[in-house]
Amino acid sequence: MGNKSFTTTIQVVKSPQSVFNCITNDVAKWWGGKDLEGKSINLNDEFIIDHPGAHYSKQKLVEVIQNRKIVWLVTESTLHWLQKDKHEWENTKMIFEITVNGDKTILHFTHEGLVPEKECFAMCSQGWNMVIKDYLFYFINEGKAHFIN
Numbered sequence: 001m002g003n004k005s006f007t008t009t010i011q012v013v014k015s016p017q018s019v020f021n022c023i024t025n026d027v028a029k030w031w032g033g034k035d036l037e038g039k040s041i042n043l044n045d046e047f048i049i050d051h052p053g054a055h056y057s058k059q060k061l062v063e064v065i066q067n068r069k070i071v072w073l074v075t076e077s078t079l080h081w082l083q084k085d086k087h088e089w090e091n092t093k094m095i096f097e098i099t100v101n102g103d104k105t106i107l108h109f110t111h112e113g114l115v116p117e118k119e120c121f122a123m124c125s126q127g128w129n130m131v132i133k134d135y136l137f138y139f140i141n142e143g144k145a146h147f148i149n
Contacts, residue, residue, distance in 0.1 A: 006114040006125050010137050011104045016067040019105050022140045023070055023096050030139040030146070031131050046075070053080055057089055070096040084119050107132075107140075 012019065022029075027047060028036040038047030045061045056078040063071035077089035092113030099106045109132050114124055138146035 004115045006111045006121070006128055007109065008129055008132050009106060009108045010133055010140075011101070011106045012137065012140050013103055014105055014140055016098045016100060016105050019098050019107055019140055020067045020070070022136070023107075024064075026139075029144070030136040033145075040072075055079055059094065062093070068098050079120055079124075081123075082119050088118050088120050089114070107136075 024041045027040045027049075028034070032047075032049045033051075035050045035052075036047060037050075039045040040047045040059070040061065043061055043064045046058060048056070048058045050056045056076070057074050058076040059072035060075050061070065062073045063069060072094040074089045074092050074094070076087075078086050079088060080086060082088060092111060095110040095112055097108045097110075099108070109128070111124070111128060114121060114128075118124075135146045138144075
């Protein structure tokens with residue numbers, strides 16, 4: 001795993017199973033909003049996030065370890081706002097690793113392949129920080145979306 005790839009971490013007072021289920025069972029509640037189609041629960045499931053005119057990506061679940069790890073491979077992507085390579089996310093991986101520390105569950109997120117050399121790194125880092133630290137954190141703790149669907 002490249003150590004230059006974007007990473008962020010949150011910790012919650014919830015069980016690893018609860019965190020795992022929040023990530024897999026309803027991606028629309030913390031990332032996709034209304035613009036999600038497909039499934040995101042089991043190995044080989046595929047889903048699409050489409051924010052028309054801004055972001056399109058298709059993810060495939062390539063590793064699922066119950067209550068411990070989920071890995072999505074980006075198989076297609078278009079970031080419409082990029083100037084050089086609108087498909088920078090293709091063949092990158094989004095990795096969710098769940099560990100326990102006392103009464104807290106730690107979620108470590110890595111977008112493997114999203115490195116500083118990529119045109120979208122600064123904007124995507126800001127976006128992921130908001131999605132993971134705000135939207136997903138809120139969804140795990142409150143059980144509902146932080147934003148209006």
